[in-house]
Amino acid sequence: MAGLSLSNVRKSFGQTAIIHGVDLHIADGEFVVFVGPSGCGKSTLLRMIAGLESVSNGTIAIGGRDVTHLDPSGRGVAMVFQSYALYPHMSVRDNIGFGLRMNGVPRAEVDRKVAAAATALHLTELLDRRPKQLSGGQRQRVAIGRAIVRQPDVFLFDEPLSNLDAELRVQMRLEIARLHAELAATMIYVTHDQVEAMTLADKIVVLRAGSVEQAGTPLSLYDDPENLFVAGFIGSPRMNFLRAECGTDGMIRLPDHRNVIVPLTLAAAPQPGQDLLLGVRPEHFAPDEAVSLNLTVDLVEHLGGASYAYIGSGTAHPLTIEMRDARKVGRGTVLETSFDPTRAFLFDARTGDRLR
Numbered sequence: 427m428a429g430l431s432l433s434n435v436r437k438s439f440g441q442t443a444i445i446h447g448v449d450l451h452i453a454d455g456e457f458v459v460f461v462g463p464s465g466c467g468k469s470t471l472l473r474m475i476a477g478l479e480s481v482s483n484g485t486i487a488i489g490g491r492d493v494t495h496l497d498p499s500g501r502g503v504a505m506v507f508q509s510y511a512l513y514p515h516m517s518v519r520d521n522i523g524f525g526l527r528m529n530g531v532p533r534a535e536v537d538r539k540v541a542a543a544a545t546a547l548h549l550t551e552l553l554d555r556r557p558k559q560l561s562g563g564q565r566q567r568v569a570i571g572r573a574i575v576r577q578p579d580v581f582l583f584d585e586p587l588s589n590l591d592a593e594l595r596v597q598m599r600l601e602i603a604r605l606h607a608e609l610a611a612t613m614i615y616v617t618h619d620q621v622e623a624m625t626l627a628d629k630i631v632v633l634r635a636g637s638v639e640q641a642g643t644p645l646s647l648y649d650d651p652e653n654l655f656v657a658g659f660i661g662s663p664r665m666n667f668l669r670a671e672c673g674t675d676g677m678i679r680l681p682d683h684r685n686v687i688v689p690l691t692l693a694a695a696p697q698p699g700q701d702l703l704l705g706v707r708p709e710h711f712a713p714d715e716a717v718s719l720n721l722t723v724d725l726v727e728h729l730g731g732a733s734y735a736y737i738g739s740g741t742a743h744p745l746t747i748e749m750r751d752a753r754k755v756g757r758g759t760v761l762e763t764s765f766d767p768t769r770a771f772l773f774d775a776r777t778g779d780r781l782r
């Protein structure tokens with residue numbers, strides 16, 4: 427078991443800087459999720475921790491030991507990839523035990539560890555099968571089993587569920603959460619899926635273009651995003667952003683919605699003329715709140731329990747409103763809805779900074 431520290435970690439490929447100085451502390455036993463859009467540097471950062479990619483600058487310590495220039499095999503980490511990378515001609519048993527056997531671990535011990543991992547992953551019945559006789563979810567469990575038997579201090583997962591269908595992803599997500607609880611190991615998990623991040627993480631690290639935008643517990647990012655990017659990335663469906671203006675009277679108004687006033691308590695009033703965006707989550711609209719809007723619905727999705735109304739689709743500021751018991755709402759309905767301004771967030775539209 428071990429915690430991790432990244433200090434000013436940078437990476438360039440040739441002249442191109444990809445990771446711009448990441449500082450991060452991960453506690454022993456913590457489940458940390460790196461989340462961000464494709465190409466933001468999640469895999470690169472994970473591969474540097476694994477030792478599969480060199481570090482251009484800064485240091486990485488695992489369990490208090492500087493591993494920045496250490497071989498992957500000496501770091502006490504095990505990595506699980508999106509592509510399962512199983513040996514097709516070997517049984518599940520041999521796939522899981524392969525690394526141990528290569529390291530000269532005695533046969534009896536290999537068998538014992540493989541059996542224990544198979545139990546934890548519900549693979550016992552499948553030990554004699556070949557990978558091609560397994561479903562995608564079962565293959566990914568074998569890949570995880572291969573990591574478990576090595577008893578690493580830190581597990582590294584790079585989008586392990588991306589090749590699975592939606593239902594299986596939910597199931598495997600629960601399995602990974604259970605495994606983390608049972609093994610109490612430090613885990614770092616990379617995904618572009620914010621729902622996976624919200625449900626698995628003790629701590630989420632939101633990355634964008636090689637920099638950490640914000641790190642914190644899932645609910646702290648949801649409740650208190652520091653900027654427009656995190657606000658838009660965390661939460662599903664995505665947060666709505668309404669154009670806002672500050673008048674010379676210091677009041678915030680919504681010019682696209684009959685200049686309705688949004689009473690906000692701000693430490694400092696924005697400049698008149700400053701481009702602002704007001705963020706309101708789809709689930710924070712309700713019938714009788716302080717700020718009322720009349721919205722003409724383009725399209726409704728009725729999911730049974732909840733319905734989503736879409737407004738202004740194709741415009742720069744489309745809206746999604748979550749409703750309950752909204753069976754009568756349809757295309758063309760003028761929806762009278764409202765939100766509680768204390769649940770809204772104000773941003774500088776140009777810099778993306780949160781204004782408090």
Ligand SMILES: Nc1ncnc2c1ncn2[C@@H]1O[C@H](COP(=O)(O)OP(=O)(O)O)[C@@H](O)[C@H]1O
Nearest residue numbers: 439440444462463464465466467468469470471
């Ligand atoms: N070996 C490499 N050589 C050059 N550029 C790379 C290499 N690996 C990754 N990159 C670039 O680094 C950026 C981050 O990539 P990656 O870490 O794979 O992103 P993510 O996993 O978040 O999708 C991308 O722009 C990618 O093209």
Ligand SMILES: [Mg+2]
Nearest residue numbers: 468469470585
């Ligand atoms: Mg990646």
